[in-house]
Amino acid sequence: xxxxVESGGGLVQAGESLRxxxxxSGLPFAxxxxxxxxxxxxxxxxxxxxxSWYGGTTDFADSAKGRFTISRDNAKNTLYLQMNSLKPExxxxxxxxxxxxxxxxxxxxxxKGTDFGxxxxxxxxxxxx
Numbered sequence: 001x002x003x004x005v006e007s008g009g010g011l012v013q014a015g016e017s018l019r020x021x022x023x024x025s026g027l028p029f030a031x032x033x034x035x036x037x038x039x040x041x042x043x044x045x046x047x048x049x050x051x052s053w054y055g056g057t058t059d060f061a062d063s064a065k066g067r068f069t070i071s072r073d074n075a076k077n078t079l080y081l082q083m084n085s086l087k088p089e090x091x092x093x094x095x096x097x098x099x100x101x102x103x104x105x106x107x108x109x110x111x112k113g114t115d116f117g118x119x120x121x122x123x124x125x126x127x128x129x
Contacts, residue, residue: 001025001026003023003024003025004022004023004024004027004096004097004098004118004120005022005023005120005121006020006021006022006094006095006120006121006122006123007020007021007023007123008123009094009123009124009125009126010124010126011126011128012086012125012126012127012128013127013129014088014129015085015086016086016127017082017084017085017086018083018086018125019080019081019083020036020080020081020083020094020096021078021079022034022079022080022081022096023076023077023079024077024079024098024118025077027098027118028102029074029077030053030074030077031053031103032099032101032102032103032104033050033051033052033053033098033099033104033105033106033110034050034051034072034096034097034098035047035049035050035051035096035097035099035113035116036048036050036070036079036081036095036096037096037097037113037116038090038092038094038125039092039093039095040091040092040093045095045113046063046092046111047110047111047112047113048060048064048068048081048094049061049064049068049070050070050106050110050111051070051072051079051106052104052106053102053103053104053105055071055072055074057105058070058106063090064083067083067084068081068082068083068084069082069084070082079096081094083125086127087127088128088129090125090127091125091127092125093122093124093125094123094124094125095119095121095122096119096120097113097116097117097118097119097120098116099115099117100115100116100117101115
């Protein structure tokens with residue numbers, strides 16, 4: 001059974017930190033790039049960060065640069081997103097997803113999310129001012 005499960009969301013105040021986790025089971029993980037995305041109801045999904053299959057390449061949305069860090073532990077089939085200095089505008093449901101093709105980095109179009117499949121159910125992040 002394929003499962004992609006995000007966790008670690010919650011309610012925090014502006015300036016605080018959260019660490020999101022995404023654990024995949026029932027599907028190959030180590031050979032695939034991964035991504036974090038977020039969506040506010042009524043708005044388009046936004047690419048937040050991606051990481052290559054080997055972890056050597058990462059990319060971030062401009063809104064996340066300097067505040068967020070993405071990492072992965074292939075031995076645990078787990079993806080992380082460390083979010084520091086959170087702002088109210090970071091409030092959204094955060095999703096992780098696995099790239100559809102193996103051995104991929106962060107393409108020029110990764111933020112669209114169309115290269116990714118196996119989406120989780122999301123974890124809510126709410127940042128109060």
